[in-house]
Amino acid sequence: MDENNLIKMELTVNGEAVSMIVKGGRRLLDFLRDDLHLTGTKEGCGEGECGSCTVHLDGQSVLACLTPMERAIGCSVLTIEGVGSPTNLHPVQAALLDEGGVQCGMCTPGMVMSALDLLERNPDPTIEEIIEGISGNLCRCTGYKKIIYGIQQAAQELQAASPAGTVKESVE
Amino acid sequence: MKLRGIGVGSMMYGLGYGFARPDFSTTDIELAPDGTVTIWNGASELGQGLQTLLCQLVAEELGIPYEDTFIITADTGRTPDAGPVSASRSTYVQGNSALKACRDLKKPMAELAGELLKTDPDQLIFKKGLVQDQNEPSRSISFTNLAGGMHQRGRRVRGSGYHSITTGDVDKETSQGDAYATYAWASQLAEVEVDTETGQVTVLRLASATDAGKAINPKMVEGQIEGGAVQGLGFALMEDMKIEQGEFKNAKLSTYLIPTAADVPMVEPLIVEVYDPTGPYGAKGVAEPATIPTAPTIFNAIANALGQRVRFTPATPEKMLKLLGKLEEKEEQITIEDMPYPEP
């Protein structure tokens, strides 16, 4: 846009239209955290290894630390802030709490986003498919078991609630 | 060829610091007029569940709903010093200080209840939202009403509990003496499959019998057991910290690999409860006990499969192939001559 590398970020974030002029050339992660103050998306490694920064870009799971912010222009971004709220948890979130799949919580937002992506593509996953679905998300606390069972429980609840087998992301 | 084996491993862990190092905690607690309580403790919530654990202990000790507790932790501007969160001491030391804070608060509460109920304060028990004469159950008052009464009369509504397990020191020359306030215990069992062509070790099964004394929150204890075992598995098989000429060469998560969901079995937590009379409701810590036996348990399972023992970490495929004689060992090995036993 000019020599200071200002760009116009026009996109939809968690269902709301966003239009901002900000410094370009950064990562989608920086735009979300530093410009929009949506700090639920975490940075654990900055090199695409830990999955803590997983968000959805036009319904696809992406790592915000490897995604240039410009790529999100004109797109719809879903972050953890757009998935359920403390008083209205998404079934995946509720099931993670119920199973005890949250300890330090640093991996949790990324796990939730990966789980939503998995269930969108595969509403009735096997345990092996759940493991594969979250194998890009590192957790150092739980040993993964309670997260895996939490996702399985959520899948069953979502299946029961939506017999057609379609899972819709709840966007606030 | 793929070979399977089963192995076991055990551990004991001296809980807390020992050696006369300060090992204490202070908890403060305040009763609001509506019967809810606020707890202040200087220990840190790392994700292990300390806040929840202390609230459960307080709820039990006061006989109130868990939902009526609120806790503030680890802030030098607000909380009393509770010592560090380490050495698997939180349940044991910080937990005990929370119970003592409750007992300190219950004293003035029992005094007022005794006056109102015209009964001996020492005979009152706090349970199920009531303060009740244990000999004459009809004499009771709800905790909530009593809380309001305390405030109305200007009684003391704040309690404090200090607990210390600071030990004496052991003898400097022989280390003989009482080293720790108590000990924690655990044993694990692993089943592995070793691919002798690739050197890959796969852990098929990992069961962890860990003594919690009393599991205050079973799901959190399971979480410690499952997560601890997976950290131990990483140490045993994957996490290869390469240090060359002082430089940590693979200091990135793309090159220093920790276990993913695809690398680990579903750990089976077997909670054992051997009541410890010195712990809060018999409880003690499990964080480290759940981590310690995993590597040798896996190594003993490998020995059971191969008839050859792993005496190093991590047993990566490359190092397993060296053990199996399929890759040449180029590193210079430390020998017994390098490590003489010191004089008596």
Added chain:
Amino acid sequence: MTILNETLQEEELKIQTPSISRKDEYESVGKSVLRKDSVPKVTGKAIYTGDLHMPGMLFGKVLLSTQAHALIKSIDVSAAAAVPGVKAVLTSRDIPGENAFGIAIPDQQVLAETKVRYIGEPVAIVAAEDIFAAEQAISQIQVEYEPLPAVFSPFDALKPGAPAVHAKGNILYHTKVRKGNIERGFDEAAIIVENIYRTSGQDHAPIEPEAGFAWIDAEGVLNVFSGTQYAFRDRRQIAIALNLPMNRVRVANMTMGGGFGRKDDVTAEILVALLAWKTGRPVRLVYSRHEAMMSQTHRHPTYTRVRTGANKEGKLTAMEGVIYGDTGAYASLGLFVIKKMALHLGGPYYYPNYKSDSFSVYTNNPIFGAFRGFGVLQAAVSHEGQIDELAEKLGMDPIEFRLRNCLRPGLSFSTGQLMTNACGIATTLERLQDYLVENGLSIELHPEVSA
């Protein structure tokens, strides 16, 4: 809930209530209640240190040493200070108080002064208006090093004439455990196994890299927020380094993304406090994963030689061991980790005769400190290898052999301390026996071994 506005009425006290007694089931204890911290975490609302933001906030960045052992001849910060947006470039000369800290002994420098002792040691810090300016400034700092001979293993560090990592010598701590009569113990043994065990370093890898946030409030109190395992020790160490009264420093723990022992040490706290104190502005310092792995503590690599004897009846008679633990460039908790390892080298078994020595040794490797297991984890690799091998050689079931030798109430630990009734090792082993039955499993001795 009702709040009484008047004195309790007599009739209110006579409400019939069910009888309760101490023997009743617990109501909260033993229940898997919803964690207090979990709803904020699962909704992304929990605030970790790196999530903090304040108007006027500066971004901190650390320059780490590239040398394992070297004298610092000069540090030129002029180019770094000239980078637009840079508000402070600090070196050891800018520390108002003592340039020393350490969890057990203060042998560590806040910022390296005349010498660096490991690759990853903080040398200088920067605060700037944005992270890009801070990164640029870091790259502009010129450090002139004069490399010194270095040591990278405890064995090299203990050789006569080895380069001294610290002036007082390379042995940080020597622990001796002496119980019973070791020679008699081995005389009574029918079988003795002796081995060397090596354990590697391990990175804690909490998913949250270390971070700190500092600001000065209206009363002039220096506030430091971080993920820390001990806020009060951090407060003390910050105050000493900044030459402030301890009650003018506040340290608070934010929601914390795991620690596992590493955040027991001071991590970013003193550095971010210095930047805030010098600039008067709020400062946030978040380590990258690589910086965290390079500069923070790890699990101690260890070398253990141990021999263990048992008699024909399968009872342990003696254990002798020697341990060399690499504690790296600074002590951290290395004296206590390796001391605890010497005490626990025998594991949860009764030895009438026990002798162990452990040496915690300085090297020019990264710092090794507290990590979940704290030396006992390294000891377990040895004792469980020894015990399992003895059972095998005696042709005994590994669980039976452990049960035959495990500590029981009234038996003594390596320090002579008597076990109480809260001695649960046998119960955990019996639980595994039950588990084998429940799952239709058995431990068959390996054919090569039983042959």
